[in-house]
Amino acid sequence: MKKLLIFLCLSAQSGFSQSNQIDSLKQELIHLDKQPDGYTKDTLRFNALKVIMRAYADVNIDSSAHYNALMIKLCVDSKLQKELIYAYQFAGYLYQVRGDYRQSIWYHYKALPLAEKLRQYSRIARSYSGLAHAYSSLKEYVKAGKLGRQGLAVLRKYPDATIQLSILNVFGEIHREQGELADALKVSQDMYKLARREHIQWYEAQGLHTIGWAYMKMGDTAKPLDYYKRALALARKIGSADLEESILLHIAEAYVQQKEWPTALAYCNGAKQMAIRLKNSSIVAEADENLYKIFKNTGQTAKALKAYESFILLKDSLSRQTNEQRTEMLQAQYDNVQKTNALQQLTQQMNLLDQKNRNLQLARTRNELFLVIVAILLIATLLLWNNRQLQAKNRELIQKNEEIKGALFKGQTIERKRVAIELHDNLSSLLSAVNMSIQAINPQNLSESEQSVYRNVKQLIQNAYSEVRNISHNILPAELEREGLAITLTTLVNRLNQNSPLQFSLTLTGLQERLPVEIEFNVYSIILELINNAIKHAKANTIGISLFRTDLGINLSVTDDGVGLGQNHDKRGVGLQNIQTRLDSLGGTFNTLLPTEKGTRILIKIPIETIRINGNVRIV
Numbered sequence: 001m002k003k004l005l006i007f008l009c010l011s012a013q014s015g016f017s018q019s020n021q022i023d024s025l026k027q028e029l030i031h032l033d034k035q036p037d038g039y040t041k042d043t044l045r046f047n048a049l050k051v052i053m054r055a056y057a058d059v060n061i062d063s064s065a066h067y068n069a070l071m072i073k074l075c076v077d078s079k080l081q082k083e084l085i086y087a088y089q090f091a092g093y094l095y096q097v098r099g100d101y102r103q104s105i106w107y108h109y110k111a112l113p114l115a116e117k118l119r120q121y122s123r124i125a126r127s128y129s130g131l132a133h134a135y136s137s138l139k140e141y142v143k144a145g146k147l148g149r150q151g152l153a154v155l156r157k158y159p160d161a162t163i164q165l166s167i168l169n170v171f172g173e174i175h176r177e178q179g180e181l182a183d184a185l186k187v188s189q190d191m192y193k194l195a196r197r198e199h200i201q202w203y204e205a206q207g208l209h210t211i212g213w214a215y216m217k218m219g220d221t222a223k224p225l226d227y228y229k230r231a232l233a234l235a236r237k238i239g240s241a242d243l244e245e246s247i248l249l250h251i252a253e254a255y256v257q258q259k260e261w262p263t264a265l266a267y268c269n270g271a272k273q274m275a276i277r278l279k280n281s282s283i284v285a286e287a288d289e290n291l292y293k294i295f296k297n298t299g300q301t302a303k304a305l306k307a308y309e310s311f312i313l314l315k316d317s318l319s320r321q322t323n324e325q326r327t328e329m330l331q332a333q334y335d336n337v338q339k340t341n342a343l344q345q346l347t348q349q350m351n352l353l354d355q356k357n358r359n360l361q362l363a364r365t366r367n368e369l370f371l372v373i374v375a376i377l378l379i380a381t382l383l384l385w386n387n388r389q390l391q392a393k394n395r396e397l398i399q400k401n402e403e404i405k406g407a408l409f410k411g412q413t414i415e416r417k418r419v420a421i422e423l424h425d426n427l428s429s430l431l432s433a434v435n436m437s438i439q440a441i442n443p444q445n446l447s448e449s450e451q452s453v454y455r456n457v458k459q460l461i462q463n464a465y466s467e468v469r470n471i472s473h474n475i476l477p478a479e480l481e482r483e484g485l486a487i488t489l490t491t492l493v494n495r496l497n498q499n500s501p502l503q504f505s506l507t508l509t510g511l512q513e514r515l516p517v518e519i520e521f522n523v524y525s526i527i528l529e530l531i532n533n534a535i536k537h538a539k540a541n542t543i544g545i546s547l548f549r550t551d552l553g554i555n556l557s558v559t560d561d562g563v564g565l566g567q568n569h570d571k572r573g574v575g576l577q578n579i580q581t582r583l584d585s586l587g588g589t590f591n592t593l594l595p596t597e598k599g600t601r602i603l604i605k606i607p608i609e610t611i612r613i614n615g616n617v618r619i620v
Helices: 020-033 039-057 061-078 081-098 101-117 121-137 141-157 161-177 181-198 201-217 223-238 241-257 261-278 281-297 301-356 358-439 448-475 478-482 485-499 517-538 574-586
Strands: 503-509 542-549 553-560 589-593 600-607 610-613 616-619
Touching: 020 039, 020 358, 039 061, 039 081, 061 081, 081 101, 081 121, 101 121, 121 141, 121 161, 141 161, 161 181, 161 201, 181 201, 201 223, 201 241, 223 241, 241 261, 241 281, 261 281, 281 301, 358 448, 478 485, 478 517, 485 503, 485 517, 485 542, 517 542, 517 553, 517 574, 517 600, 574 589, 574 600
Parallel strands: 503 542
Antiparallel strands: 542 553, 553 600, 589 600, 610 616
């Protein structure tokens, strides 16, 4: 079997649902089941699970945890010890994001001795960092500080800038929560400088975020917002949803302090919606607390009461969850002791019985074992047969689904070509004939009013001809198939800037290589729809288009400085519904953001899976 290395990337991006690309990797897992057992198959399965798990991390924590559990089982069953360290540590990270800090600690303590046994020093330091983070979240700052210092001691011999930044982040939190604000500010500044030097953008954004946080704790009302907004721009650039939700919440708190209630409300709602999507209960609770303050101070008593009730319920739930976790741990320890004692007593009784009637007991045991083995073999055979039947049906359904989708896209493309050709060949030819007929009229023989009508009719025909050409071109521009999305968009924006009073700007990043045809076609159609909406409804002066290619997909944003959506920002017309339909077929997401001053920002994310074959990256 040709060895396949899955291309991996680490990011904390917001927003993806289960996508076509993830589906393709799931199919790859099914195909791997057919391969002979061995180290190569296990390694490929691990890498595929790793890509799927990380793709889900910022989108659906439950799905990410499901594939993490599959990864742990694979590593245990196949004795992939180095990979098992990574699987345990990622489980700790997922529980940290969920706010289940005790469970996060449990997994990091499972990873730590294994990393020490295998002398995986970076992994040792990472476990110390994860433990320090979890204990700090539990406000056990002495333990957190001790573990952080142990991690730094390892890094002095085996440097790793990312892990060092993670530990500095924990120390900043410890100082900040204990009121040591000068120390917290210094640690945050050191973290930002190191992240800038090492070009680690997530911690660069977090450094700006925590610097602003420290200033806000110090009572400064001006500096925090500047740092927060710089951090927010960088977090959105790299697509880190977990960091973005925290920054949005702190921006809301800053505006609450300044008593700018509408702006505070917009940021607070944004933080809460993102936290709900990521299932971060602690952020949701803080957002509800801030919403209570906002509604109370703006005289919205009913909404304030509802927000406060939600805050109290969630706070009690988090507290109850922590207590339940501790109770479960104590109960498990007690049950273990009881089971151990019972087992010892049973062993003693069995030894006495064995001494009295050894031969009879051995015969009975052999017979029982034989019957159990036969039953297990029968059940295993049935399960194996049933599993293979289900896998065959699943593969057939997946194949049919892909064929239907391919046929649908092909049909849409053919129909668009047909419409474009009909417009160009028939209607354009008809308009040309009408124009020639009009030109055959001698205007000198007409009265002054008739000449005016003649000129108007001639101009209208020319305008109609140009409009038909534009529509024909925009339905399916030839250069989209020939040259690709980047060149086609550049041509479109140049043409718009020549023919429209609006000013268009285009920013393309990471599009040196062609994207899959289906994605290029749909992205082009989506951009056309958004531009038409902005031209018709936004009353804007400038429209900015940004298309950014990441390792996991593409981020598209269309921003205008118009009147905004007002109270109708949750309502979507036919055009936006068409966009949503396209995104559903691609596994993409659609968000409408309301800037603090004016205008509208549409943010679209479409995932694209990549695999690496013989060292070369290929889009699938």
